[in-house]
Amino acid sequence: MDATAAVLLRRVDYGDYDLILTFFTEEAGKVAVIAKHAKKSKKRFAGVLELFSVLKIACQTRRRSGLPVLQEAVLEEPFAAIRENMLATAYASYWAELITSWSEEAQPQKCLYGLLVFVLDALNRQKMDSALLNLLFQMRFLDIAGLCPNLNYCCVCHAGLDNLPHHVAGFDMPRGGLRCHGCEDPEGTHICLSRGTIKQLQWLAQGDLDRVGRLRFSAQALGEAQRFLETFVPYHLGKEPRSLKVLRQLRPDVKGPEPRVMDGH
Ligand SMILES: [Zn+2]
Incomplete structure (x- = not known):
């Protein structure tokens, strides 16, 4: 593999001396490598193999089976403020887990790489509210x-959304779409979204990244959007990310009215 920029997503001890690292690389997507003697040696990779930092890495693929061996790692963006804050670490861990569980080994994902670096940088510099960044990343x-x-x-x-007579629409998780009042499923329990929240989520998904920092969510919209996405994402990934549980424990509750749940009556 040629040298590439990469974000370190995961770090696992391997024996007494080595580390197994999962990188999300700009050129080759998700890649697992082994860093020999990285645990003990002060010289090899000293202090650079930290989670969520951006590195320039070079690896050597072994002729026989086995993981590529990390040859070189140069720190480009340490993003150290993320690791100093438990809540920021929880957000970054959630994004890392979504990427590692969804992406295929060695499949380039340049858009996703760019998105990850954008949100990590904004989180590190506290450029945007972290809850809002989380909505942006998930969308x-x-x-x-x-x-x-x-x-x-x-x-x-x-x-169409603009033709729905009511201010609030239900969301059908299995079908992955909105349901208007006339099409409510009497059997189903759906999360409700107000039209304003829906428009803001659409904007987060499509709007210009340089301008998303100016977007403001009310506490109610933030609560609604958060509940919606953190139900939708595990449902459609087919599993509950472990890091999401940690995030929920650490995160202060969003102040706002109780969630509205449509029960079909
Ligand atoms: Zn309908």
């Missing part, structure tokens, strides 16, 4: 992964 990740929720029209009658 764009879903879009790249081809799992984007349908927030444009009712998934049953296809009435």
Whole structure:
């Protein structure tokens, strides 16, 4: 593998001396490598193999089976402020887990790489509210992964969002789309989203990245959007990320009215 920029997503001890590292690389997507003697030696990779930092790495692929061996790692962006803050670490861990669980080994994902570096940089510099960054990451990740929720029209009658008579629409998790009031499923329990929240989520998914920092969510919209995405993402990934549980324990509750859940009555 040629030298590439890479974010360190995961670090696992391997025996007494080595580390197994999972990188998300700019050129080759997710790649697992072994760093020999990285645990004990002060000279090899001294202090650079830290989670969520951006490195320039070079690896050597072994002729026989086995992981590529890390040859060189140069620190480009330490993003040290993330690791000094437990909540920021929890957000970054959640993004890292979504990427590692969804992406295939050695499949380039340049858009996703760019997105990850953008959110890590913003989190590190506290350029944007971390809860909002998390919404941004999840919406764009879903879009790249081809799992984007349908927030444009009712998934049953296809009435467009702007033509829905009510201010609030239900969201049908299994079908991955909105349901207008006329198409409510009496059996189903759906999360509700207000039209304002839906429009803001659409903007987060599609808007210009340089301008998303100016977006403001009310506490109610933030709570709604957070609950929605953190239900949608595990549902469509087929599992509950472990890091999401940690994040929920650490995160202060969003102040706002109780969630509205449509129970079909
Ligand atoms: Zn409908």
